[in-house]
Amino acid sequence: MKTVLITGVGRRLGFFLAHQFVGLGYRVIGQYRSERTELVELRDLGVTLVQADFSQRTQLLGFVKQLPQLCDSLDVLIHNASLFVSDEPNHSPAEQAEFFDAIYAVHMLAPKLINETMHSALCRAKGCVVMMTDIYAQQPHAKFRSYCASKAGLANMLKAYASHWAPEVRVNGIEPGPMLFLDEHDQQHRERVLAQTPLAKEGGIAPVWQTIELLINNEFLTGCSIKVDGGRSLTQW
Numbered sequence: 205m206k207t208v209l210i211t212g213v214g215r216r217l218g219f220f221l222a223h224q225f226v227g228l229g230y231r232v233i234g235q236y237r238s239e240r241t242e243l244v245e246l247r248d249l250g251v252t253l254v255q256a257d258f259s260q261r262t263q264l265l266g267f268v269k270q271l272p273q274l275c276d277s278l279d280v281l282i283h284n285a286s287l288f289v290s291d292e293p294n295h296s297p298a299e300q301a302e303f304f305d306a307i308y309a310v311h312m313l314a315p316k317l318i319n320e321t322m323h324s325a326l327c328r329a330k331g332c333v334v335m336m337t338d339i340y341a342q343q344p345h346a347k348f349r350s351y352c353a354s355k356a357g358l359a360n361m362l363k364a365y366a367s368h369w370a371p372e373v374r375v376n377g378i379e380p381g382p383m384l385f386l387d388e389h390d391q392q393h394r395e396r397v398l399a400q401t402p403l404a405k406e407g408g409i410a411p412v413w414q415t416i417e418l419l420i421n422n423e424f425l426t427g428c429s430i431k432v433d434g435g436r437s438l439t440q441w
């Protein structure tokens with residue numbers, strides 16, 4: 205039986221991915237931060253769930269320490285957990301440091317530690333890694349400076365791992381654009397983003413899933429990052 209490890213399975217894309225992989229017959233290991241009703245459903249489906257807040261160093265290290273006992277052969281690893289928050293204008297230097305540390309821990313430190321810990325398991329399966337980055341990694345949004353910088357770091361890291369780990373393990377990324385709006389996005393925000401998106405719609409999860417399938421199945425792809433953004437990166441914001 206193939207195994208997939210997905211971070212951030214409590215909602216939205218991560219939750220959907222856990223479902224999809226169960227449907228494909230994979231053994232699914234999912235990390236989550238907050239207890240949510242969706243997780244009851246995943247437990248009922250047989251998903252192995254491990255709680256960890258990656259912004260808490262001891263929780264992150266504890267999570268990573270458990271991984272080798274959970275699987276010794278890993279076919280697919282998806283770094284999906286994300287902290288999409290803007291920089292606050294009135295934060296003190298200490299608050300800015302705490303904020304930056306949390307974002308860096310979720311988008312860069314956790315993927316790095318998980319990668320290093322699971323390298324042998326990935327080699328055993330000739331597995332692949334998918335890193336969820338963002339079109340903002342290449343063209344940052346001024347209000348989300350720390351988020352964008354950390355996703356840019358992740359996008360850079362995927363190339364380093366792709367060359368370091370070839371030919372045994374492939375490492376690729378997806379740069380979503382407007383995939384799914386958050387509940388807190390108001391009408392004005394949605395209209396502005398869609399006006400900047402040539403295909404003029406919220407993409408939804410299906411196009412990202414199609415791209416994950418492509419990255420898993422195409423054995424000649426590594427170090428590649430695919431924009432799934434309805435063309436938004438062609439415009440300026």
Ligand SMILES: NC(=O)c1ccc[n+]([C@@H]2O[C@H](COP(=O)([O-])OP(=O)(O)OC[C@H]3O[C@@H](n4cnc5c(N)ncnc54)[C@H](OP(=O)(O)O)[C@@H]3O)[C@@H](O)[C@H]2O)c1
Nearest residue numbers: 212214216217237238257258259284285286336380383384
């Ligand atoms: N949605 C979009 O349109 C869009 C656009 C560009 C890029 N992306 C990228 O695509 C991926 C999926 O997007 P999404 O909108 O489905 O993500 P999301 O809902 O914003 O977040 C995914 C998960 O990350 C977890 N998480 C947040 N902080 C964490 C922490 N400190 N430690 C551990 N886990 C933490 C959340 O846990 P909780 O359940 O506890 O909240 C959540 O379940 C993300 O990597 C995102 O950056 C999405």
